[in-house]
Amino acid sequence: MSEEWEPNIIVIACNWCTYQAADLAGSLRYSYPPTVKVVRVPCSGRVEPEFVLEALINGADGVLIGGCHPGDCHYKEGNYKALRRFKLLHKLLTELGIEPERVRLEWISGSEGLKFAEVMKEFDATIRKLGPNPLKR
């Protein structure tokens, strides 16, 4: 299993920043690992903790939520809400025995195509080091 195993990474990206950054990374031909699957949402504040739990229980090895930098949210404060939710969810997941590195929150703006590619590479490497998600059925 370990030889063939490839990480399954879900990135939940806000439409205005991180998704634009992913787009830019493509236009600028920055490569990032094919294990990353991007899901677009209107705002990181739209990401309910249930989304992350669902991703994990259905076999995601890592989940990354991408939003606009603080102060830059298109809806003014959605990313602050995402941060508050994330802090609580992150501690909850740690208590439930999920490695804290599996779930991550990043601020990547629409002009940071390079940062998007680098964060994805780094996250992919982290997940490879952690191995498969223990919740996998």
Added chain:
Amino acid sequence: MALKFAFYLAAGCAGCEMALVDLADRLVDALGELEVVFWAPTVADIKYKDLEAMPDKSIDIALVDGAIRLSEQEHIVKVLRQKAKILVAFGACAAMGGIPGLANMHTKDEIFETVYFKTYSTDNPDGVVPQTKCVVDGKYELTLPEFWNEVKALHQVVDVDYFVGGCPPHHEHVAKIVEAIVSGNLPPKGSWITDGKSVCDVCPRNPANKGKTREIVKEVKRTIEGIPDEEKCLLQQGYLCFGPVTQGDCGASCPKVNIPCRGCGGPLPGVKDFGARAIASLASILDDSTVDQLMEKYPSLAKLFYRYSLPVATINKRR
């Protein structure tokens, strides 16, 4: 013809059965319509073998309170499912795992270690741990049920027709359920028996019910800190209350007596994971530093957010 009625207590405290008895004269009226064929181990002296001997589908309605922790409980609910036309998960433990479900944060070994060796009151010099079988005097074989590795809610073991929340269900709500059972006026199978309103909806403290707006909460308090104002919303005073995500069939009993809601009523319709939704709702009303304060003040978020629902959570035990 009287409805054949069964009630079984699994891993619970019999509080749900008290809730039924609390109907007092209304229960006496309903008993004319009900024939108790099984009520163990609390009320009626009927043995498991009597239940096993009943014809399939001969019981009209069976209530189960308590979670499933032991092999014995699993066996009896499977028998009940076979014998009963309608099976109801009655109360928080049967419907969601309840307080016993918090044990899913610990392994069986950890629990045995604490209970049989570590607690202050334990006196166990020979290091005796319960065994499922034991022979006494070389000829009497005694047995105990198996202690499973995790606690389950009723529907995780057998098909359940209806769910009822509450720890225990409020007697007014129980009265409605008994009426619904007696009159046969039940919702579609697989659903919760509930008004579908949140605790906040029926809470007299709710600022929205008084025409005021909610404000951002700047300080988190535990229930041991100070005495809450009797009129003001508990959340607005910083006491973490799960009223926004909990079914309010209790009529907001706890907030009415200055105790914040902990979610025993069960998740509102549409909520899949109680704890996750509680996080979402709290993150909307607390400010950034209050969230940090919350995490400092509460040693275990899992036991706070999943107080009554850990076994039915998306991640239902510690890995």
